[in-house]
Amino acid sequence: MTSQFPAETSASGAFVRQPYTFRGRFSRDGSTPFPAEAGRYRLYVSLACPWAHRAVIVRELLGLQDAISLAVVDPVRDERGWALRPGDGHGPDTVGGFQFLSEAYLRSDPNYQGRYTVPCIWDTQTGQLVTNNYPDITLDFETEFTAFQRPGAPDLYPEALRPEIDALNAVIYEEVNNGVYRAGFAANQARYDEAVTTLFARLDALEQHLATRRYLVGGQLTEADIRLFTTLVRFDAVYVGHFKCNLRRLVDYPNLWGYARDLYQRPAFRETVNFDHIKRHYYLTHPKLDPTGIVPLGPLTDWDAPHQRERLA
Numbered sequence: 001m002t003s004q005f006p007a008e009t010s011a012s013g014a015f016v017r018q019p020y021t022f023r024g025r026f027s028r029d030g031s032t033p034f035p036a037e038a039g040r041y042r043l044y045v046s047l048a049c050p051w052a053h054r055a056v057i058v059r060e061l062l063g064l065q066d067a068i069s070l071a072v073v074d075p076v077r078d079e080r081g082w083a084l085r086p087g088d089g090h091g092p093d094t095v096g097g098f099q100f101l102s103e104a105y106l107r108s109d110p111n112y113q114g115r116y117t118v119p120c121i122w123d124t125q126t127g128q129l130v131t132n133n134y135p136d137i138t139l140d141f142e143t144e145f146t147a148f149q150r151p152g153a154p155d156l157y158p159e160a161l162r163p164e165i166d167a168l169n170a171v172i173y174e175e176v177n178n179g180v181y182r183a184g185f186a187a188n189q190a191r192y193d194e195a196v197t198t199l200f201a202r203l204d205a206l207e208q209h210l211a212t213r214r215y216l217v218g219g220q221l222t223e224a225d226i227r228l229f230t231t232l233v234r235f236d237a238v239y240v241g242h243f244k245c246n247l248r249r250l251v252d253y254p255n256l257w258g259y260a261r262d263l264y265q266r267p268a269f270r271e272t273v274n275f276d277h278i279k280r281h282y283y284l285t286h287p288k289l290d291p292t293g294i295v296p297l298g299p300l301t302d303w304d305a306p307h308q309r310e311r312l313a
């Protein structure tokens, strides 16, 4: 049984994420039990989930679709956890044969007590989960699956930029990616106030940062942009209302909003954004936050409006 909350609340009322359980790493040289191979691994995601969305975008950008198969869960999660059922944009799990994601977790470890989270990767050869540790997944796609990437695939994690990318990722994770969850799942006013204040201070700083730069780090698209994008694209649709992150909207930040559209207007981003899954997941999966089960129709947002950020290239 899983509760509606993705993690526990501490005694102080703060939202605390659970640690990851499956932490296998892929290797290009076979130095780990999971060598990078085409056709062996299957990525399980929810298109609603910002952590899973990163992996979906990177898989597309790098052209790994034929090497790593994809299974999309139903966006609405009940007490049985994520389900694989026929539907729009998702379907039965023809490879793993799972009806619920819990089956993959419990087949890998019958004593597993944690949450059944996406993203996770299933090894069709050994019949076990390799990892549900999302920060490793994109980095391994970028650095260990190079032999299977499309010709001309971008280097999203260039060695020279790694210290800067890692440092920015750490701050953005704490204050933005997880910051919206800390606001939404805060159990008291003080923890909510803290999370929202910190979140918007960081968005204000990023707004300045992006005034003169097209990308976050090094004048090129990197892992850092993908991690920020998956929170920004959900911001006005769910975090402003459902998580009460409402000091400002994304559309109120000219640079952040232009930056988000610049990314969205590329196929690997646009084709992996599913606002229907995003809205139905958040508004229907946390009845404590939104007991009516009514999914808002808006906002009406023009993601295709010209962004004019080429001038910063």
Ligand SMILES: N[C@@H](CCC(=O)N[C@@H](CS)C(=O)NCC(=O)O)C(=O)O
Pocket: 002, 003, 005, 006, 007, 017, 018, 020, 046, 048, 049, 050, 051, 081, 115, 116, 117, 118, 119, 132, 134
């Ligand atoms: N496993 C990670 C991140 C991934 C994550 O939170 N995934 C969510 C969806 S956005 C999930 O699968 N939740 C299922 C659950 O909590 O039962 C964590 O909780 O820190």
